[in-house]
Amino acid sequence: MSATLTVVGLGSGNPDRLTLGIVKKLQTASAVYVRTKEHPVMSALTELGIESQSFDGLYESLSSFPEVYEAIADKLMKEAAAAADGTELVYAVPGHPMVAESAVSMLRQRCPGEGIELQILGGESFLDEAFVRLGFDPIEGFQLLDASGISFSQLQPQLHTLIGQVYDSFTASETKLCLMELYPPDYEVVVGHALGVEGEEDIVKVPLYELDRLEGYGNLSLVYVPANRSAELQKRTFARLHEIVDILRSPEGCPWDREQTHDSLRKNLIEETYEVLETIDEDDPDHMKEELGDLLLQIMLHAQMEEELGTFSVYDVIEGLNDKLIFRHPHVFGDQQAGDAEEALQSWESMKAEEKRRLGVKPEELSALSGVPRDLPALMKAYKLQKKAAKVGFDWDKVEDVLAKIREEVDELQEAIESGAPAEEQLLELGDLLFAATNAARFIGADPEEALTRTNRKFVDRFRFIEQSLRDQGRTVENSSLEEMEALWQEAKLQERAAKP
Numbered sequence: 001m002s003a004t005l006t007v008v009g010l011g012s013g014n015p016d017r018l019t020l021g022i023v024k025k026l027q028t029a030s031a032v033y034v035r036t037k038e039h040p041v042m043s044a045l046t047e048l049g050i051e052s053q054s055f056d057g058l059y060e061s062l063s064s065f066p067e068v069y070e071a072i073a074d075k076l077m078k079e080a081a082a083a084a085d086g087t088e089l090v091y092a093v094p095g096h097p098m099v100a101e102s103a104v105s106m107l108r109q110r111c112p113g114e115g116i117e118l119q120i121l122g123g124e125s126f127l128d129e130a131f132v133r134l135g136f137d138p139i140e141g142f143q144l145l146d147a148s149g150i151s152f153s154q155l156q157p158q159l160h161t162l163i164g165q166v167y168d169s170f171t172a173s174e175t176k177l178c179l180m181e182l183y184p185p186d187y188e189v190v191v192g193h194a195l196g197v198e199g200e201e202d203i204v205k206v207p208l209y210e211l212d213r214l215e216g217y218g219n220l221s222l223v224y225v226p227a228n229r230s231a232e233l234q235k236r237t238f239a240r241l242h243e244i245v246d247i248l249r250s251p252e253g254c255p256w257d258r259e260q261t262h263d264s265l266r267k268n269l270i271e272e273t274y275e276v277l278e279t280i281d282e283d284d285p286d287h288m289k290e291e292l293g294d295l296l297l298q299i300m301l302h303a304q305m306e307e308e309l310g311t312f313s314v315y316d317v318i319e320g321l322n323d324k325l326i327f328r329h330p331h332v333f334g335d336q337q338a339g340d341a342e343e344a345l346q347s348w349e350s351m352k353a354e355e356k357r358r359l360g361v362k363p364e365e366l367s368a369l370s371g372v373p374r375d376l377p378a379l380m381k382a383y384k385l386q387k388k389a390a391k392v393g394f395d396w397d398k399v400e401d402v403l404a405k406i407r408e409e410v411d412e413l414q415e416a417i418e419s420g421a422p423a424e425e426q427l428l429e430l431g432d433l434l435f436a437a438t439n440a441a442r443f444i445g446a447d448p449e450e451a452l453t454r455t456n457r458k459f460v461d462r463f464r465f466i467e468q469s470l471r472d473q474g475r476t477v478e479n480s481s482l483e484e485m486e487a488l489w490q491e492a493k494l495q496e497r498a499a500k501p
Contacts, residue, residue, distance in 0.1 A: 003083030009123020
């Protein structure tokens with residue numbers, strides 16, 4: 001056996017709130033340790049003749065709070081193990097031992113395994129004072145966040161939010177930046193210092209943008225963000241998007257949205273995807289933001305239809321994606337390594353194969369061409385099929401062989417046309433030519449879809465130049481000759497070359 005280690009709470013700062021039981025524990029303990037002497041109750045303990053050792057020095061010598069808390073737990077465990085049986089060591093912390101006390105959480109995990117008896121006596125938490133001094137009822141919905149690790153994903157504006165551990169202007173600044181991801185800059189928040197401590201309490205209401213401009217942050221500081229259930233603050237949340245789509249599909253929603261099915265929206269999904277690609281090609285972030293929203297709406301609608309049937313919801317989709325990303329990135333979330341993009345891709349493919357095995361599929365028995373979506377655009381599908389075939393050695397040796405194949409396919413197409421072959425045969429010969437041209441793109445490291453997209457864009461620009469030039473002359477393409485249009489086409493080409501750097 002070893003000594004008993006008792007953790008007590010010193011309350012929010014008012015000595016009158018200390019319980020008689022905690023005072024007795026402090027007076028009869030063999031040794032008293034305090035996390036910090038920077039607490040209003042410490043002067044009262046001194047008056048009572050209670051001597052203590054603080055861990056304030058660790059805050060100066062160590063570089064992070066987690067290191068400090070780990071060192072505190074280590075020291076207390078060591079002292080308890082070395083103390084004589086039957087003695088009692090007391091560790092006193094500000095507030096309540098189970099609120100924002102990482103070292104106490106560590107002790108609760110470690111003491112049972114090392115045979116150290118651990119007792120915890122609660123004290124008044126800063127939460128008790130916050131509920132009273134700030135005037136809100138936590139039953140309405142409440143969350144407590146740590147300023148040192150706050151993130152946008154934690155914010156729920158419909159809940160009363162207290163943010164503790166706002167020790168200084170730096171953590172106040174980090175808190176402000178996080179809150180401004182959701183709240184407007186002029187949103188009113190409350191800063192509380194030393195709540196309930198006579199002569200030290202200070203409660204200030206400020207617009208959010210001024211949060212880090214205030215003075216007086218310290219160990220007893222917090223930020224309160226009042227609950228707000230307005231639609232304006234909810235509009236940046238995924239939950240609100242899910243709610244809106246649900247309303248649109250409901251009996252009280254939009255008649256058009258209610259009538260849609262997976263099949264009726266199929267073409268919309270494809271069109272929105274290509275509109276996103278267009279914004280990427282145009283390097284237009286504002287337009288891209290809008291088009292990505294339109295694409296996300298299609299995903300939400302398809303998921304909503306399945307949610308109505310009870311098969312899955314969009315949250316199941318997100319869960320599956322999260323699991324897949326973590327599983328397929330063991331070099332990020334596991335103990336594997338990937339030194340470059342090629343190694344990362346190999347790891348991805350390896351984990352994809354492992355997924356199939358877990359589903360009872362034997363990757364070695366699948367076709368080398370499996371995994372290419374059936375309904376991809378033909379040019380993109382040809383490119384992917386060729387890449388898969390090339391991986392197993394079914395490929396040309398050099399690009400010159402591919403170019404020779406293209407010439408061969410041109411000849412065969414010409415022969416089919418000149419001989420008056422059936423339309424189906426001419427169609428197949430044209431397909432062979434396009435397939436061979438796709439091979440050439442792969443050999444020169446170009447995406448054929450991108451290459452053709454650029455040519456399409458170039459054609460549109462040149463043709464519009466022809467139209468505008470004729471319009472300047474008071475004419476149209478309909479009443480112009482091919483020769484005139486060809487001359488303008490060549491002029492457009494010259495202007496392109498002159499514009500190149």
